[in-house]
Amino acid sequence: MPRITVTVDGITYEEEVEPRLLLVHLLRERLGKTGTPVGCDTSNCGACTVMLDGKSVKSCSVLAVQADGGDVVTIEGLGAAGEMHPMQRAFHEEHALQCGYCTPGMVMAAIDLLREDPEPSEETIRQGLEGNLCRCTGYCNIVRAVRKGAQEMGQAVSTP
Amino acid sequence: MTVQEVGQPRRRKEDAKLLTGRTQWTDNLSRPGMLHVTFLRSPMAHARITGVDVSGARGLPGVVAAFSGQDLAAEQGSLPCAWPVTEDIVIPDHPPMAVSEVRYVGEAVACVIAVDRYRAADALEAIEVDYEPLPAVVDMTQALSADSPKVHETGNKAYEMTADFGDIEAAFRDAPVVVDRTFVQQRLIPTAMEPRAILADTDGESFTLWSSTQIPHVLRVMLAVVTGIPEHKLRVIAPDVGGGFGSKLQVTAEEVLCLLLARKLGRPVKWTESRSEGNLTVHHGRDQIQHVRLAAEADGRIRGLQVSLLADMGAYLMLLTPGIPLLGASMCNAIYKMDAYQFNCTGVFTTKMPTDAYRGAGRPEATFLIERMMDELAAAVNVDPIEVRRRNWIRHEEFPYATISGLTYDSGNYEAATDRALSLFGYDKLRAEQADRRDRGDPVQLGIGVSTYTEMCGLAPSRWLADANFGAGGWEHGSVRMLPTGKVEVITGTSPHGQGHVTSWSQIVADALGVPFEDVTVLHGDTAIAHKGMDTYGSRSLVIGGVAVLKACEKVKEKARKLAAYVLECSPDDLEFEAGAFKVRGTDSSKTIQELAYATFTAHDLPEGVEPNLDSDATFDPDNYSFPHGTHLCAVEVDTETGMVKLRSYVAVDDIGKVVNPLIVEGQVHGGIAQGIAQALFEEATYDAEGNLLTTTMADYLLPSAADLPMFTLDRTETPATSNPLGAKGVGEAGTIASTPAVVNAVVDALRPYGIEDVRMPCTPERVWRALEGVRR
């Protein structure tokens, strides 16, 4: 079995894995990182979205062996010192989650879309989240939260 | 002076764990020695099973056991239907795992239990099943013809139910206007984002079942009956549950089978559904053909309404399957006055996944047909759709109002909600734009849709449910205990899965006991903790469960009052309760409820008849439903070249009475509207002629993403309900119920100048284009 090295939320793991093991199952079942859920089998729902080497990916559609040497950040690795990431806070403030199942992926996708456009329009936000499905919120508050999160992240960066 | 919590947009207590991934989804849970279950499912819609050979699976690495339906036949029982709606209803035997015959694609025929899910999935491929094909029964109308193949030996009709109110023949006799339409409610897949998951464990005597369910309490009762596990030896836990929308209001084959497998193997077993498995086997929703006739005067006043439904039950009757279409029976007349109303429904068996509750359950179907008919009536008498509604609706001064179908609407103000919606929407301006586009022959036409809905929620009182043959009560339970340190633990019989009960209940309790919002915790979803409950569905939780909690608080306060009077050496009548303290009127002497809680804990000095501990419980069984209502307006742009429908704006003004948490209410309405729009424009579960589901994945069953929906503009009017002391009405389903007809009315409105009177849902570009092609020819 291939041996891989993956850093997840700042901790480096060495694992022997079957080639077919999905990255999301490596996270959930081998590393105990159950914060990232699985919502479909066709990469439509985006619930399993994580950052791999700084970019959003759907961890159900990446093999663990493909992530060998990679740096993964999950919803559990956002924020620091017990503080939520500004985007997580914004989701809370704007009531952008109900059942919360899509939320980890949605938050990761939201953070990712700000890499390219730190001050996104409503249209940019909606397009940037097209790969993440939510069944509870109708997306209105998610769009608001992303805008708020973007503002706060901008402030966090610009504040010395 | 403390701020009143009820009415505040409190941010949710539930959020932190969900936002940081510290969740307890059932699939996250693990037990020592846990095994994984996978099910082999029928690829045939209808077939006799002539042989199942699981031996190939048994020897494979990591495989602990494999069973066929025959192996489990003696102990698996039959899945329950708790709503025998008529005396002569046919309720076929429903084995959790098929034994001799399969009746829909996806029905479980065998299972594997292995050390991990990868090996369990592999071993399914080593099982051999021999099928002798039988004819599929896919179309409801054909299913009722005499020469149709039968789904069950008893035939394809499950039941027929008719209700007559007033003289329907007289209403139609010589009516100046008769509108006759047939609408199709397509089949939908509820698609909660969390796929189902189940974990069953046993210590040899007692059983614990974790399930992604809306109904831990009902499930426990039903599973005890089906499996023979004594109810007191069975604990059911609904941990974090990722949405339901009715789809988790069910007693599923997999829940029964996981319990049986844990019992058989003496080890914990877990099953997690894949999405494609779920599309096949989570109960579906809607699926009706609606024949509707409406008789009216020349000015558009309704004389009578005749509704005849065919409702697709699918292959079996599950928990509430037959009753779902009948939940619309009292709602087709909606907010309108009429002299006569007839409702008829035939439940039809087909070789498809059974249908059951999906957000709104019966009321969206009813609301759709009447709100579509009101637009058709408006066109027939050449009156604005808003005006034709005004001419028929119950005026606000007429409440309480006894409707033609036998309900009493306690309150409402349709005029106020409609006026507000029209002004937010800019109705007149959009009508002017519409006229302009029509004049110009713009290839993109504007359509305006309206839906002035009402609905009934909080199925209760229990004695009415007896009349409907519903297999459970309508009450809800709550208990409240002050802990020694003055914190408050609330236990509710409702089982939230996204609705924010922990937050809303905390607000109710904070006000009732005068304690800080932060000092309240709410426990739920575990039958060992919440001993009594009727769970969460039908927009019942706040108006019944929240009220039960409020009533328990009042009892706690009364007990505290007795103690306070004893401690403060006064009469209970001399005490006033304010900001969490009992104060002797006209003095400075007082005791906080926290001090009293501690005193009842130590119990050093309690008055005669006052037991230690400051706690109480209460059940609430309301006298009536609550009847939210509102006016939704929708503008769509229809590209007449491609048929594409684009939502341009959406306004919803809802009246849900008193509001506990406006933030949560707004979220419920947003999500409800999105799901209703999705039925109107995007979603459809499609079976082919052989009974194969074609929409097994999210790539084929199209759900809207953020990129497919606009912002919604919301507002509220507030006419308190009189059926509960909070004055609240349910809000969980209102958006879904209201929005579907608003959108379709808008689509048809855009196309009416072309002579188009209906577009079947979902209004796909191809359907719109075909409708236009039909009239262009």
Place this chain on the structure above:
Amino acid sequence: MIPAQFDYERPTSLEQACQALASDEDAKVLAGGQSLLPLLRLRLAYPSKLVDVGRIAELKGVHDRGDHVFIGAMATHDEVLRSPVVRDGCPLVALAAAQVADPAIRHRGTFGGSLAHADPAGDLPAVALALEAVFVAASAQGEREIPAAAFFVDYWESALRQGEILTGVKVPKLGAGWGFHYEKFHRTAQAWAIVGVAAAVRRSNGSIAEARIGLTNMGATPVRARATEAALQGVELGDQVRQACEEAAADTSPPADLHAQPDYRRHLARVLTHRAVRTATASP
């Protein structure tokens, strides 16, 4: 769902990769995996071995080669759509790549993988066809070039032979005077194109000098709307363009599926071709 078992190799050179593929006829190339993984999870594919070409340097990157842009097979959609070389040299590719799936999938999914998958419903094949791109394939026997018109053979079938790996695609630069548009028609943002139209149009003095139009999901392979291309030649911008686009569905055999019937697809091809040409001629 869970993929069936397979062996796995991750060569670091093209030569090793070709050897790995040649040794096993049921082996498949794993590029970004964004089409393959869902198929594996649904157990619609059972490769014996996956040859992961994700670490082969020769397959990466986007390169300006003078008269054409060479897009390495392993360049992701995200890299392609942001590449200044692509945006300048073959903007139509960037426009279409931006419409492939969603951002997370574009981070993993590759230009070469998408084309080698040869799905006529994919957005890029019609673009490659319209731009007359040339596919470069390598095997133990060496390298060969395959013109786009010969690359797409049937549904999910390309001209790549057993043991061959697509190393990249040469996309000719069309030079000044050309305008571009990719018109994708789908029911939801996530859904596959019911029909897509890739248009490259060269203007000259208020008329159309030359048009190249590739159609997505109008047959077993991407197809050129040759009749419309011919009809557009020399046509003045305006009403005649619409008339020329009425031929867009000629000689196509679009599929019937859940989302559309053939006659509707033909109708869409006509309407959308007109829109695509109109937008392409209006673009700077």
